[in-house]
Amino acid sequence: MVDIEIEIDGKVVHGYSGETVISIADREGIDIPRFCYHKKLSVAANCRMCLVDIEGNPNPQPACSTQSSFGMKVHTKNEKAKTAQKAVMEFLLINHPLDCPICDQGGECELQDVAMEFGSDISRFTEGKRIVDDKEIGALIQTDMTRCIHCTRCVRFGAEVAGIVEMGATGRSEDLKIEPFLSEGIQSELSGNMIDVCPVGALTSKPFRYGVRSWQMNSIQTIARHDLVGSNIFTQTHESKVKRVVARDNENINETWISDRDRFSYQGLNSDNRILIPKIKIKGEWQDTSWDDALDFAANGIKKHAKEGSQIGTLASKNATLEELYLLQKFTRGLGSDNLDYRLDAANPSNAKVLESNISLTELETIDHALIVNSYLRLEQPMINHRIRKATLNGASVSTINAKAFDFNYRISHSVLTSPQNTVATLSGVLKALLDKNSQTLPDYLNSVSVHQTHIDIANALLNAEHPVVVLGEHVNGNKCSDQVATLVSEIAKASEAKTLNASLTGNAHSAERVNFKPENGKNALQILSSDFTAFVLFDVYPTFDCIDSENAIEHLSHDDAFVVAMNSFDDESVLNCANVILPIASFYETSGTHINVDNIAQSYSASVKSAGESKPGWKVIKVLADLLNLQGFDFTDSSQIADKALSLTPNTSEIEVPISNSKMPNITTVWQYTPYASDVVVRHASSLQQTRIGQISEASVCKATAKLLELSEGDLYKGVPVNINESVAEGCVFVHTHLPRQC
Amino acid sequence: MNNVCLKSIDKDNPSSLATYETMGGYKVWHKILHGELSPEKILEELKISGLRGRGGAGFPTGLKWSFMPRNQEGQKYVVCNSDEGEPGTCHDRDILRFNPHSVIEGMAIAGYVMNATVGYNYIRGEFMEPYYRFEEALKEAYDAGLLGTNIKGSKVCFDLYSHLGAGAYICGEETALLESLEGKKGLPRFKPPYPANVGLYGKPTTINNTESFASVPEILSRGGQWFADLGVVNSGGTKCFSVTGNVKNPANFEIPMGTPFSDLLELAGGLREGRTLKGVIPGGSSTPVIPAAEAMKMTMDYDSIEKAGSMLGAGSVIVMDDTTCMVKALTRLAHFYYDESCGQCTPCREGTGWMYRVLKRIMDGQGKSEDLKLLLSVQDKIIGNTICALGDAAAMPVESFITHFREEFEYYIKHGKSMVENDG
């Protein structure tokens, strides 16, 4: 990149050759009006708002498409530039409805802002204004297409970022319309960004519609907690309610985008299903009570039922904050128990070494091959998938080893359909192919492994790449051989000099790992939930949804001698059944906390709103409970002290040897994947997301052969989910994708 | 007359390979295939010939070809613009109908010069007959071994395909044409980058008009100087003019550049009895109108027409006599641009509709005294501010009509009817 020098409005500024004038001006804080330009999208140069005078050019030139060249002299505010800008402004306004008083964009509208500076008070246009029919594009985005200024940002966003060609410009001349091509509307896990990119009120948030005026809200910087990226967001609040969530730029994390899950999940906070008052169960009857009574009840219950610490099992949500997880493990360990876990959905919560992530989000864009294992990455981790998609746009190829052929928004060059029980064999095949290519000696366990052509293809793709990455996703959690899968992934990475990304550690799992929220010698989640412990502490756990083998879990939690303290933010049938006391805790955005993301970046945030009803931030509840039980070391006065303490910990790294064996797994297995809008309790209560097509997914996919073995036909229910027979699923397994509570 | 592009027009079977060959066709191509004509020599001759692009802008063809990075690796393309949508123009159509092999040979030569092995001829959607004629000629050329790979063992390769458009005027704009050829909606691209660097499928591409290509074989066969001498300084050669409007014999005429307009009018049979000339649009609807007096003084070449206040454009001469209502004529043109704007960029999308509506209102008897000022101001805000030249094309007639025929507009606004009696 050659440094070049140009002059803008008399100021000498620097850029690299090929850089556009607007990009340099933006960096220098020189304001050039624009509508179609967006730093993350291709240049369209169609709005013409950014016209500037470039010496030597008879006509004004668009700053957004004009590449700077040495010695160029640009005037953004002289007579010629202003005349052109005013002309464009006038054209933009003649057909704009100017219904700002009833427009949700009012107050934050780019058109309104620029019009204040460049527009005229009186319109010379006296002909009738254009009216455009609105299109229904789903539960998240409200359209008011009469307001559209045809900048095509939304279209370009769809095609370039979301990877969906669903919005387009149809017709020509004044009939040019921006509309969805399909009647089903927009289906993308990133669709809400169209609202952010739309400079006017043509695309606004449907859940927010007519909520409050933008200037009445406070914008609070915070972090989204649903996935392992920790996207930066603003919560926009009014009267202590989150009214809207918008993206906040952070080049290293979410750039300028956020997933729909992060954007619209806030609706869950205002659901009717929140627990607002502490409750205790007396003789099988729930009654509301005061905090003091409830806490006493809880402390006494624990004392009474768990005479020995080892009789306590503690389970926490992977979405809890670092502070909560830290205090809760300290609490549990303080009581003398090492029975604690956050891996509620793990079929094999072993102590084996956790697969590390050693590639940063920004680095992901530079990979040239990705091998995705056990993941529908696009829906699980939209922002990570987006980075990989960006890499594919630069030529990277992607291969997958999955139980189902998923709908990725990039091309998959090699794909092996593999059931959970065959995953070890498939990965072994790839590893063997790699070691063969490298002429390395094979470990014994690979001797009898058979290598197929696709294994060789994938091995070649990894070896031919300069910057490959292997991504391991969520489906591994349900695999009884998850430790072997992780080990093989790590070996494959080693043999191909690939980086690894462990996307199975979602939510705030990195925080849980950091504070060792799992047993060293004690019982893990699976064991805790099969034990006859006499006391359980549940932290934002909803067994029907969160726990693998939930029926068994609920049975053990509900046994007569067990005393169950639930600190929860939402009401839940199964919790009501098994718990003895429910302490209402603050949910997302209601408490301060820290999220550690896949890059090991710890991002702390403060509460955006006060917690619902009488609920309290989780860390405070744990602290008081600890005090009541006379535990030492809980004298924290604010959460940042806890975070400091927690962040000084290092996770235990285990060096347990994981033998790769042809371990016996059932002939037929189930992979259970929630829709992204059923992944945690908050988002499950977000009503608009539930209405989207993604939110409504509920399908047990199975191939013909396996269906026959299971005696399933199309439309039957498999574990409560309608069966869909198709050949995109690996033989020997049923792939359940649903928002319904898990039944396996 | 008719001695370059239209020279086969009176022959039997004018479009056939045999006819073309009897007139010396493919002589140049054979020379190239025999290695007797270098790209440099061709560029040299083209420069001497003074051939300027016939598609409207009049850019020197030899110079344009020399911009192509001919030694750059990778695919390069040659594209012929036979979209001919400019109101008043119909000579490319006749070239395709009567002399398709000249276009094929011209494109093949271009391909050779620019090291582009693939060519496309983008033909206007409504041109079914010319399309079939061109396709037939293409087949003949392939059958005769004149196109393809390693043509006649020469190592020269050139494949040519024709593509039928879908009826949008904007697809005549070269970058919209490329988009359309790629299978996308015909939206002009912003420039730079120019097609010579980033063209069809992102590869270096040269686009020329049908007549430009058709002129090339004759120029190379008879010499650049011969061609230049046919015309005048700065406007070498001959040019096909389509004469339409209020003349007795509307037709295409290929005449030397520099021919007086009055002679051309004569060729077209002159005005009808008892009529007087009011104005002339010399280069197609996108060029400014010239009042009669000026028109009668001009000669048909780039400089003279420019001096008269307009442009040679695509050589589409629209003659208007005293029965023409200029308000109505302009309204019709304004409607055309309003209808044909691709809608992509703000000034054109919004401005063309605005101008048309104001004119329509005047025609409906609802004109206001400030309307002319408004129209002039709106067109001024479009000019130079758009992605492609359609914006300018829509604006320029407005300015020239109102400037030259202001009293007709004022009359219409004041009286709610046309100044021209028996109009229509």
Ligand SMILES: Cc1cc2nc3c(=O)[nH]c(=O)nc-3n(C[C@H](O)[C@H](O)[C@H](O)COP(=O)(O)O)c2cc1C
């Ligand atoms: C709106 C618009 C329509 C055009 N239509 C045509 C056309 O139909 N045929 C054509 O040859 N050039 C047309 N042009 C000009 C082309 O963009 C281009 O300049 C030309 O094809 C170049 O060829 P030449 O150098 O041989 O003239 C049009 C330009 C504009 C702006």
Ligand code: SF4
């Ligand atoms: S809907 Fe919004 S983003 Fe899309 S083209 Fe219209 S104004 Fe631009």
Ligand code: SF4
């Ligand atoms: S000037 Fe008109 S036709 Fe050309 S790009 Fe703009 S809107 Fe389209």
Ligand code: FES
């Ligand atoms: S911002 Fe440059 S043309 Fe739209």
